[in-house]
Amino acid sequence: EKLKDSLLKTKKNIIEKIEGLFSLHPTINDDFLEELEEILIYCDIGVNATLQIIEKLKDRVKESGVKTPDEVVETLKTIIRELLETKYRGISKDYPLVIMVVGVNGVGKTTTIGKLAYKYKKEGKKVLLAAGDTFRAAAVDQLEIWSQRAGINMIKHSEGSDPAAVIYDAIYAAKARNVDVLICDTAGRLHNKKNLMEELKKIKRVIMREFPEASKETLLVIDATTGQNALAQARLFKDSVGIDGIALTKLDGTAKGGIIIAVALELDIPVKLVGIGENIDDLQEFSPEDFVNALF
Ligand code: GDP
DSSP: HHOOOHHHHHHHHHHHHHHHHHHHHOOOOOOHHHHHHHHHHTTTTTTHHHHHHHHHHHHHHHHOOOOOOHHHHHHHHHHHHHHHHHOOOOOOOOOOEEEEOOTTTSSSHHHHHHHHHHHHHHHOOOOOEOOOSSOOHHHHHHHHHHHHHOOOOOEEEOOTHHHHHHHHHHHHHHHHOSSSEEEEEEOOOOHHHHHHHHHHHHHHHHHHOTTTTSSSEEEEEGGGGGGGHHHHHHHHHHHHTSSEEEEEEOOTTTOOTTTTHHHHHHOOOOOOEEEOSSTTTTTOOOOOHHHHHHHH
C-alpha cells in the first residue's frame, strides 16, 4: 500500500547498505557491528538511537546465534519495532478534543491540518478549524481553501489580530456547536523564535484555561525531507512549548524515513501521523508495526 511505497527510498537506502556490509564481513564481528552502526547513523536514525539498537543486537547475537543476513535484518526489525512500541502513544480518542498544531513555515502544516480535519470528518466527527496564524494573510487564505475542500467551518479574524483571541473565539464556538474536534493552526515564523514561542505558550494557556474539560494534543509538524534539521526543530519546540506528538510530512519521496526512529528514541516524542502525499487522503495514523514491515 501507500505507506510501503512512501518508505521505498528509505528501505532501499538501508537494505542495500546492509547487504553491502555482508559482502565485506560475512561474519558478525566487531567490525561488522561498527560498520552497521555507521550505516544506521547515516540513515538518519540518530547516534543515540543507533547505539541502543546495536546494544540490543549484540545481546541477541550472543543469546540466539543470529548469523545470516536475513536473520540480522529480521532481528533488527524486531528490535526497532519493540523500541518504537515502548515509546508509542496514539492520538487521543477522547472528545471533545483540541489539537493545537505547531511547526515552522513550509513543513506542510496547513496541508496536514486540512487532511486531519477531513480524516475526523470521515470518521463522523464534528470538526472546527481556527485560523491562528494571523501573522500571514496567505496562511488564513490557504487554510480556508482546505476548510472548503474538506467541507468544514473555520473561525478567523483579520490579519495581524491577536492569535490567542482567535483561539478563544474558536473554543466558545466549538462549545456552542458541540464540536468534537477543534484544530488550531498557529504561526510558524522563525525569524523571532522567542516571540513565536511566547505566542504559542499563550495560546496553550488559553486552551487550558477556557476548555479544561477537553482533551488536548499539541502536535508538531516536521518535514521528513529535512532530516537532521527536522530533529532540531522537534527539540526546540519540545523544550519551549512542549509537544505530545509529531506529524511527519513528506515521507513519500524521501530516503530519510529513519528520523521516525530518532525522534521516538532520542527525543521521546511519538510520531502520531505521517503525511504520504499531497492529496486530502494522504495522511495516516502511525503504527510501529506497519512502519517496520514497510521498512524491512
Ligand atoms: P505550511 O507552510 O507549513 O503550512 O506548508 P503547506 O501546508 O503549505 O505545504 C507546503 C508544501 O508541502 C505544499 O506544496 C504541500 O503540498 C506539500 N506537502 C505537505 N505535506 C506533504 C506530504 O505529506 N507529501 C508531499 N509530497 N508533499 C506535502
